[in-house]
Amino acid sequence: MLNYHSYESFSTQDGPWIRIVFFLQWCPFRCLYCQNPDTISTDKNKQISKEKILKLVYKEKEYFWKDWWVTFSWWECLLQIKELIPTLKLLKENWINTCLDTNGFLLNDDVKEALKYTDHVLPDIKGMTPELHKKITWTSNLTPLDFIRYIDEQWMNYRIRYVVVPWLTDNEIDIKNLWKFIQSLKNFQKINLLPYHTMAIEKRKKLWREYPLEWTPAAINDDIQKVKETLKNYIDEKSIQ
Numbered sequence: 597m598l599n600y601h602s603y604e605s606f607s608t609q610d611g612p613w614i615r616i617v618f619f620l621q622w623c624p625f626r627c628l629y630c631q632n633p634d635t636i637s638t639d640k641n642k643q644i645s646k647e648k649i650l651k652l653v654y655k656e657k658e659y660f661w662k663d664w665w666v667t668f669s670w671w672e673c674l675l676q677i678k679e680l681i682p683t684l685k686l687l688k689e690n691w692i693n694t695c696l697d698t699n700g701f702l703l704n705d706d707v708k709e710a711l712k713y714t715d716h717v718l719p720d721i722k723g724m725t726p727e728l729h730k731k732i733t734w735t736s737n738l739t740p741l742d743f744i745r746y747i748d749e750q751w752m753n754y755r756i757r758y759v760v761v762p763w764l765t766d767n768e769i770d771i772k773n774l775w776k777f778i779q780s781l782k783n784f785q786k787i788n789l790l791p792y793h794t795m796a797i798e799k800r801k802k803l804w805r806e807y808p809l810e811w812t813p814a815a816i817n818d819d820i821q822k823v824k825e826t827l828k829n830y831i832d833e834k835s836i837q
């Protein structure tokens with residue numbers, strides 16, 4: 597049984613094509629800009645079986661363009677990896693395309709087994725330097741970067757996600773470090789530059805939680821373009837979205 601927060605039938609942001617997305621519970625990261633603090637808790641509020649997931653996917657089939665596409669998201673889905681393995685396997689046995697949206701917090705034998713039944717991966721890079729990553733998440737970036745190296749070595753389909761936060765992740769030094777890491781990958785495909793937004797402020801207040809970036813403005817198109825222009829000096833513009 598997987599512990600989950602909710603699911604969405606019609607998503608175009610969590611992997612290629614239209615997908616049904618299951619937002620799982622629990623996360624070890626404490627990101628400054630976390631937009632879903634209500635999913636961090638380890639409380640087992642709601643659980644769902646792999647059979648129920650399969651049934652829901654078939655029920656929502658009219659939303660899909662051609663094939664059935666499923667993403668497991670919200671961070672960190674790898675914390676439930678032992679439960680995810682049989683779920684992913686069941687989906688693949690039924691010819692359903694699978695995707696993991698992850699921080700890459702774990703890289704062990706169970707994760708490697710789960711990746712055998714995964715078609716796409718959406719790994720996040722919170723910060724390239726250990727100092728920046730720890731400032732943002734309170735955790736190390738060693739395993740997340742090793743996770744990306746591993747899926748790259750396996751020639752998996754993946755897209756790196758990078759949140760552009762004004763005054764925090766958009767400086768030239770960190771973007772150059774990001775480029776150096778990308779350059780070391782053999783199978784790099786695309787990077788998605790995601791604009792930081794302030795939608796989580798009200799949610800945090802309702803949960804009586806402090807919001808460290810309350811005075812940081814939401815990223816605008818100019819912020820994204822600034823990072824894109826820096827990356828364009830080093831990698832193909834077509835691989836930047």
